Amino acid sequence: MAEMAASGEEPEILFWVGCAGAFDDRYKRVTRAFVQILEHVGVKYAVLGTEESCTGDPAKRAGNEFLFQMQAITNIEVMNAYNVKKIVTACPHCFNTIKNEYPDLGGNYKVIHHSTFLQQLINEGKVHVKGGEAFQGRRITYHDSCYLGRANNIYEAPREVLAALDADLVEMKRSRANGLCCGAGGAQMFKEPEPGRKDINIERTEEALATLGTAGNSVIATACPFCMVMMNDGVKNKDQEENVQVFDIAELVAQAEGLSK
Amino acid sequence: MIGIENIIFLVVAAVGIGLFVWQIRKIRKNVLMGRDTVLADNPSERLSKVLLVAFGQQKMFKRMLPAVLHLFVYVGFLVINIEVIEILIDGVFGTHRILGFAGVLYSGLMFINEILAALVIVACAVFLWRRNVTKVPRLANGVEMRAWPKLDANIILVVEIVLMLALFVFNISDLKLAQLRGTHIAGAYPISSLFVNALGSDPETLYMAGRIGWWFHILGILAFMNYLPSSKHFHIIMAFPNVYYSKLLPKGKFTTNPAITHEIKAMLDPSYQPPAPEVDAEGNMVIQRFGAKDVEDLAWKQLMDAYTCTECGRCTSVCPANITGKLLSPRKIVMDTRDRMEEKGEHPAIFAPNHYKELGVERVHVTEENTLLRGYITPEELWACTTCNACVESCPVNIDQLSTIMDLRRYLVLEESAAPASLNAMFTNIENNGAPWAFSPADRFNWAEELYMPSKN
Numbered sequence: 056m057a058e059m060a061a062s063g064e065e066p067e068i069l070f071w072v073g074c075a076g077a078f079d080d081r082y083k084r085v086t087r088a089f090v091q092i093l094e095h096v097g098v099k100y101a102v103l104g105t106e107e108s109c110t111g112d113p114a115k116r117a118g119n120e121f122l123f124q125m126q127a128i129t130n131i132e133v134m135n136a137y138n139v140k141k142i143v144t145a146c147p148h149c150f151n152t153i154k155n156e157y158p159d160l161g162g163n164y165k166v167i168h169h170s171t172f173l174q175q176l177i178n179e180g181k182v183h184v185k186g187g188e189a190f191q192g193r194r195i196t197y198h199d200s201c202y203l204g205r206a207n208n209i210y211e212a213p214r215e216v217l218a219a220l221d222a223d224l225v226e227m228k229r230s231r232a233n234g235l236c237c238g239a240g241g242a243q244m245f246k247e248p249e250p251g252r253k254d255i256n257i258e259r260t261e262e263a264l265a266t267l268g269t270a271g272n273s274v275i276a277t278a279c280p281f282c283m284v285m286m287n288d289g290v291k292n293k294d295q296e297e298n299v300q301v302f303d304i305a306e307l308v309a310q311a312e313g314l315s316k
Numbered sequence: 317m318i319g320i321e322n323i324i325f326l327v328v329a330a331v332g333i334g335l336f337v338w339q340i341r342k343i344r345k346n347v348l349m350g351r352d353t354v355l356a357d358n359p360s361e362r363l364s365k366v367l368l369v370a371f372g373q374q375k376m377f378k379r380m381l382p383a384v385l386h387l388f389v390y391v392g393f394l395v396i397n398i399e400v401i402e403i404l405i406d407g408v409f410g411t412h413r414i415l416g417f418a419g420v421l422y423s424g425l426m427f428i429n430e431i432l433a434a435l436v437i438v439a440c441a442v443f444l445w446r447r448n449v450t451k452v453p454r455l456a457n458g459v460e461m462r463a464w465p466k467l468d469a470n471i472i473l474v475v476e477i478v479l480m481l482a483l484f485v486f487n488i489s490d491l492k493l494a495q496l497r498g499t500h501i502a503g504a505y506p507i508s509s510l511f512v513n514a515l516g517s518d519p520e521t522l523y524m525a526g527r528i529g530w531w532f533h534i535l536g537i538l539a540f541m542n543y544l545p546s547s548k549h550f551h552i553i554m555a556f557p558n559v560y561y562s563k564l565l566p567k568g569k570f571t572t573n574p575a576i577t578h579e580i581k582a583m584l585d586p587s588y589q590p591p592a593p594e595v596d597a598e599g600n601m602v603i604q605r606f607g608a609k610d611v612e613d614l615a616w617k618q619l620m621d622a623y624t625c626t627e628c629g630r631c632t633s634v635c636p637a638n639i640t641g642k643l644l645s646p647r648k649i650v651m652d653t654r655d656r657m658e659e660k661g662e663h664p665a666i667f668a669p670n671h672y673k674e675l676g677v678e679r680v681h682v683t684e685e686n687t688l689l690r691g692y693i694t695p696e697e698l699w700a701c702t703t704c705n706a707c708v709e710s711c712p713v714n715i716d717q718l719s720t721i722m723d724l725r726r727y728l729v730l731e732e733s734a735a736p737a738s739l740n741a742m743f744t745n746i747e748n749n750g751a752p753w754a755f756s757p758a759d760r761f762n763w764a765e766e767l768y769m770p771s772k773n
Contacts, residue, residue: 074751076763083763090764104761108750116703117739118607118725120573122746124580155569160577201704206568232709233378236636241703245742245752249700252641259636 056101056137066101068167069134071144071153074109075280081287082280088309089145089169095314096181100143106133112148115156117242124160127152131162145169145305147202147279148240154207168203170213170278173308177219184311190222193273195307196266197224198259198286199234200279213278216304220311222274227266235259239281260289264299271298278304318410325407325534332538339545343623346661350616355561362560365714370559375712379630385442388435389476393552395432396483398425403534413490416502426503430487433480434507440473447473454629460648465548465627472549479536484508486529489515489522496522554624555713561617562714567705570722575604607726610687611657614723621715622654631707631717637700644700646707646717652692653720689724698725699736 059066070093076086093100111126134142142164144150154166176182195217203209210231217224229235238248238255248254260275263286267273275290277283286301302310309315368374373390376383402415416422446452447469455461455469487508494501495512496519515525544550578590594602608614631646632638638645683690698721707717728734735743742752750757 072760072763074753077760078751078753078755086763102761102764104764105757107760108757109746109752111746113742113752114746115570116722117735117742118722118727118729119735119743120576120606120726120730121580122743124572124576126746126750128577128580128584151566151568155566156572159572201702201706202568205705205709207566233634233706235639236702236704236706238636238640238702241701242739242742243702246699246736246738248640249637249642249644249696251637251643251700255636255640255702258640 056103056106059101060137064099065138067099068101068141068143069137069139070100070102071110071142071146071149072102072107073144073146073149073280075284076145077107079280079284082283082303085145085280085283085303085305088303088315089305091309091314092173092176092182092305092312095312096176103133103137108133110149110152112152113242113245115152116240117245123156127157127160127162131157131160134162134164139164141165141167143167143169143172145278145280145303147200147206148281151202151206168207168209168212168278169305170203170216171209173216173304174212177216177308182308182312184216184219184308185221189311190220190274190307193222194267194270195220195222195224195274195276196227196263197230197276197278197304198227198237198263198282199230200277200282201234201236201240203278204234205232213276213304216308217276220307225266227262229262235262237277237279237282237285239285244281244284256285256289257292260286260293263289264293264295267299269298273299274307275299275301276304276307277301318408322408322410328535329404329407329538332542335542336545339542342662343545346657347616347619347623349612349657349661350614350619351612353615353617355617358564361564362562365562365564366556366559369562369712369714370556373712375710375714378710382446385439388432388439392432392436392480395425396429396436399429399483400534400537403530407534413502419502422502423504426487427506430484430505430507433483437477437480440476444470444473454633458629458632458645458647460645460651461627461629465651468547468549469627471543472547475536475540475543479533479540482529482532482536484511484529485515486526486533488512489526489529492517493519493522493526548625548627551624551626551713554620558620558624559714561620563708563716563719567708567718571719573606576606605727606730607728608720608723609689609727609731611653611660613727614653614688614720618716618720618723619653619657621717621720622650622657624713625650625654625715626713627651628712630710630712631715634706634710636702636704636706642700643694644697646721649693649697649717649720650715653688656688656692689727693724695728695734698728701725 056066056069070090072086075082077083108130109126110130111123114126115123142153144153144166145168147168150166150168153162153164157164173182177184197213197217199210203213214224227234235258236255237259263275267275275286277286283301283303290296290299290301306315373383373387376386402413405414406412415425418425447455447466484507487505488511490501491505491508492512492515496517515522544553581588582590594604596602605613611619625647627647629647632648635644635646681691682694685691701718701721703718703722705718708715711717733740745752745754749755751760
């Protein structure tokens with residue numbers, strides 16, 4: 056972003072990478088896949104790079120309003136200085152916070168989650184996932200992210216992206232508005248769960264596995280870094296890594312488009 | 317002709333309604349213990365929510381069987397209340413079936429009334445069965461389902477059945493009397509006409525049975541109305557205002573505390589002038605509490621939620637923490653809020669349901685601290701919440717359980733620094749590194765190094 060600003064250019068969109076997208080080894084692959092798609096369609100985009108900082112979402116959900124506002128106000132100052140207008144992010148937590156909570160603090164942007172963005176690219180014909188045979192007949196189930204779904208009513212965009220893949224899309228019993236949390240929201244990602252009968256991600260993974268059946272080579276699709284971690288852990292816990300893979304929808308699109316393996 | 321019976325009726329009705337108004341005033345006072353919040357925006361959107369969610373029962377239909385049964389009871393309640401208007405007029409002026417002049421319209425009303433009354437009996441019987449025999453888990457289990465909530469539910473269902481039976485006794489005896497006298501009474505009675513011989517054929521007895529049925533029905537209604545403020549059944553009134561004042565913002569948007577915003581802006585920019593601090597009537601500075609420790613720290617809408625709760629447990633049954641055996645139960649948070657509010661404020665009810673100790677274990681204070689937080693709700697419950705909004709989504713009367721959980725969490729963190737250690741570590745990481753993990757901010761762009769970007773060739 057700094058480079059673009061220095062050369063007097065303004066990007067069409069700011070890609071908000073998020074902490075998971077920048078630091079989590081597994082999620083870095085999603086970041087790269089999404090960037091490959093952006094490059095492929097030729098959108099003029101920028102990232103904040105080292106000037107980006109945590110949105111403050113986990114602090115806010117954990118009750119630390121003070122730290123949240125510190126983060127938010129600092130980020131808003133950076134983005135306003137660059138005259139940012141439109142933001143795309145792959146993280147529903149960043150998406151929710153910037154879209155819904157930053158305006159109260161002076162940050163007003165058009166914020167789009169990457170599922171909506173990918174759906175638009177497919178609708179506009181800029182990405183042609185159809186025809187790629189990588190997913191034909193494979194079973195895919197989509198796990199709703201709470202912060203995308205219930206929190207912001209985005210249920211159809213990720214499903215439409217997956218439907219474009221020609222895969223066999225199957226729904227879990229608890230889906231859309233009735234979807235079950237992966238167990239990581241509300242800052243649970245950063246602490247041990249409270250004592251109980253089982254962990255939430257195990258419950259959800261069991262449901263996903265039951266839905267996918269035993270065919271093998273099937274996919275749990277996610278659209279959130281936290282969901283990805285939790286579902287991956289669940290699949291490992293159940294020793295199903297051979298049969299079931301967890302992918303972000305951006306990775307699936309990049310694969311179908313031949314941008315990555 | 318107005319006689320002694322009508323004067324007695326007038327007195328009874330006035331006392332019943334007066335007592336109800338007195339109780340409502342107490343409840344209003346309790347709700348107003350909460351913080352001021354202005355929820356007056358978008359009246360048209362709010363009204364359409366009331367039509368859909370409250371009148372239209374929209375969210376009930378997430379579960380088909382209870383939704384249909386509840387619809388019988390609900391529509392029955394609305395329609396049969398039209399007849400209560402007639403009962404009131406008849407009672408005061410000594411008339412008999414005064415609305416009978418409406419002819420076909422009256423026949424239609426009575427016809428629908430009888431069908432609905434029968435359906436109400438069926439629905440209530442099935443509800444009793446679900447609570448006491450099949451023991452549907454969300455209705456039977458949970459630490460918050462103590463003696464009173466369980467007894468309360470059964471009382472309501474039995475009373476509803478008895479009230480409907482009283483209505484039938486009134487109709488049957490009226491019909492039979494008319495038959496014996498060879499006269500005709502206004503209205504159509506599809507159910508009662510099947511039972512005309514059930515009450516014998518002595519005119520005296522029939523007349524008495526009719527009066528008893530009539531009096532029982534109206535006395536029952538007046539008594540039941542005054543029972544409502546002590547009961548979960550209060551939802552039949554509160555559902556409407558509560559839905560009107562429901563959250564219109566995206567569920568993911570949590571409230572912002574402007575006092576903190578001023579503090580941070582002043583910290584970052586020494587020239588920033590925060591607004592003058594609030595003062596109370598005596599000119600003393602109002603000390604702001606961050607988050608909520610007790611009921612008066614919650615907003616009035618959150619307290620209204622507590623009076624609206626039907627204890628149906630739909631929230632708890634979809635809560636991921638509860639499903640996996642953690643302590644959190646969103647329903648308990650709401651019920652605790654109500655109990656604490658009544659402990660602290662006035663008892664709106666004629667009797668004190670949350671001190672009811674006849675059966676089983678009753679409300680125990682968790683700690684010596686006599687506040688909502690700790691005294692009723694433990695930090696362990698609060699920290700189990702994933703803020704997934706499943707409870708909020710599931711509530712048929714638009715209660716926002718999550719906002720209360722969040723306000724209590726905020727108190728723990730902002731006033732007591734009592735977050736679990738791992739969360740404190742996460743806070744430190746964000747403060748020092750700008751990320752919840754201990755990575756150096758300088759490494760934030762490393763993901764791009766390994767990237768193959770075709771356009772950069």
